[in-house]
Amino acid sequence: MHISDKLIINHLQDGIPVTDEPFAEIATLCGISQDEVVARIQRLLDEGYLSRFGPMFHAQELGGGLTLAAMKIPAEDFERVNQQVNSFDEVAHNYEREHELNMWFVLATKTPQGIAETIRKIEQTTGYPVYNMPKKEEFYVGLRFTL
Amino acid sequence: MSAYVLPSDLAAANDAEDFSAIDERIILATQAGLPLTTKPYHALAEQLQLPVELIQQRMQAMLDNKQIRRIAVVPNHYKLGFCANGMSVWNIADEHIARVGKLFGSLDYVSHCYHRPRHLPAWPYSVFAMVHGRDRSEVQAKVTEMSHLIDALDLGHDILYSKRILKKTGLRFKAD
Numbered sequence: 001m002h003i004s005d006k007l008i009i010n011h012l013q014d015g016i017p018v019t020d021e022p023f024a025e026i027a028t029l030c031g032i033s034q035d036e037v038v039a040r041i042q043r044l045l046d047e048g049y050l051s052r053f054g055p056m057f058h059a060q061e062l063g064g065g066l067t068l069a070a071m072k073i074p075a076e077d078f079e080r081v082n083q084q085v086n087s088f089d090e091v092a093h094n095y096e097r098e099h100e101l102n103m104w105f106v107l108a109t110k111t112p113q114g115i116a117e118t119i120r121k122i123e124q125t126t127g128y129p130v131y132n133m134p135k136k137e138e139f140y141v142g143l144r145f146t147l
Numbered sequence: 148m149s150a151y152v153l154p155s156d157l158a159a160a161n162d163a164e165d166f167s168a169i170d171e172r173i174i175l176a177t178q179a180g181l182p183l184t185t186k187p188y189h190a191l192a193e194q195l196q197l198p199v200e201l202i203q204q205r206m207q208a209m210l211d212n213k214q215i216r217r218i219a220v221v222p223n224h225y226k227l228g229f230c231a232n233g234m235s236v237w238n239i240a241d242e243h244i245a246r247v248g249k250l251f252g253s254l255d256y257v258s259h260c261y262h263r264p265r266h267l268p269a270w271p272y273s274v275f276a277m278v279h280g281r282d283r284s285e286v287q288a289k290v291t292e293m294s295h296l297i298d299a300l301d302l303g304h305d306i307l308y309s310k311r312i313l314k315k316t317g318l319r320f321k322a323d
Contacts, residue, residue: 008220009227015217018207020199022218023185034185041220042183052221054180055206061214062174068263070270086314094313097234099305101270103313104234131266133275137245139260140252141216147227 001049004030005040006147009049012041013142065109067134069119070101071126078102081126090118101131166205169197170214173205181218224258229279232258233286233306235293236272238265243300244273250296251276256289271303283308 007030016022023037030037044050059066073081078096085091085105094105109115119130172195182190188206192199209215224232239247244262251274252260259277276293280286286306294301 009222012220013222015219018188018203018210018218020189021185022187038183038185044220045183048223048226050220051223052180053183053219054177055209055218056216056221057174057178058213058216061212068275072269082313091314093315095309096311096313097307098310099307101307102310104307105314131270133263133266133270135261135263137248137262139248139262140257141259146255 001147002040004032004036005044005049008037008040008044009147059108060112063111065107065112065115067107067115067132069105069107069122069133070131071103071128072101072131073103073126073128077128081128084125085122088118088122090114166208169201170205170209172197173202173209224279228281230281231283231286231308232277232279233283233290233308235276235278235290235304235306237274237276237301238271238303239274239297239300240302241273243297247297247300248274251293254289254293256280272305278306 008026011026011029017025021034023034027034027037032040041050041053045053071081071085081103082094082096085103086094088107090107090109092106092108094103096102097104107115107118109118115132115134119132123130173191176191176195181187182194184190188203189199192202195202206215206218210217224230237247237251248260248262251257254276256279257276258279259275261275262273263275265271265273278286278289278293280289286308290304290306294304
């Protein structure tokens with residue numbers, strides 16, 4: 001990977017400023033033009049090294065509800081429950097994990113009250129209990145990759 | 148979505164400093180990303196037909212009040228060779244959770260670190276830390292290192308590897 005690409009990834013994952021030309025500083029650091037910075041970011045996006053460029057919103061600060069929830073589903077019922085759980089728009093991500101609690105999903109709702117309601121509906125639909133694990137405190141969110 | 152300023156937006160903004168309608172338009176327009184140009188805020192202003200000063204003022208305000216964590220590029224850790232991630236979960240006594248959480252959160256291979264509720268007896272773990280590595284043995288080594296770091300405060304831990312992505316639509320805060 002080109003040194004400018006590494007500098008871009010290392011520095012811009014921490015954020016760009018809200019200024020007229022937010023890439024001015026990284027361009028100087030790399031010794032390239034701002035146009036070339038933009039072209040490199042576009043290529044990194046196209047090639048999949050970056051998944052996104054933009055604001056990262058904080059769902060709860062925006063007034064919505066957000067939680068992590070888990071379920072313990074027997075293997076023979078897994079696909080049925082998977083389909084039922086995924087059919088809820090409130091389910092943003094869903095992962096199968098290697099554990100007794102084998103289904104883990106993130107629920108995002110427009111209001112904080114929506115979480116309990118959605119969990120109740122999922123329990124009714126699937127017939128299995130949902131373990132609600134909302135964050136009580138956040139210590140860190142982000143990922144610092146140094147390439 | 149309308150490409151024009153809604154008169155009610157500006158009226159509301161001017162009247163009572165209620166920017167919620169404008170903020171909502173900014174959120175809807177950028178939840179999939181910011182225009183990638185040398186002047187992204189100008190491009191967004193043009194797209195929303197709003198003054199760039201207002202766009203910048205509101206985005207800075209949303210950063211300041213934490214509605215936006217940061218405006219940044221998001222690396223795809225799989226593509227960058229960090230293929231393995233394990234959700235490490237820790238049974239930490241209540242009085243030590245904050246200290247351990249901050250310590251784990253400061254490690255550069257931890258991407259998310261939270262205090263979450265236990266569900267006894269099925270689930271004794273109170274601290275979650277997502278650990279990234281090039282493969283599972285690296286994740287395992289890092290979790291062992293974390294356990295040594297907190298020594299006797301580790302009352303038990305486990306690593307949950309993801310076997311399959313069942314759904315990934317991303318967060319959509321406010322639908323039209």
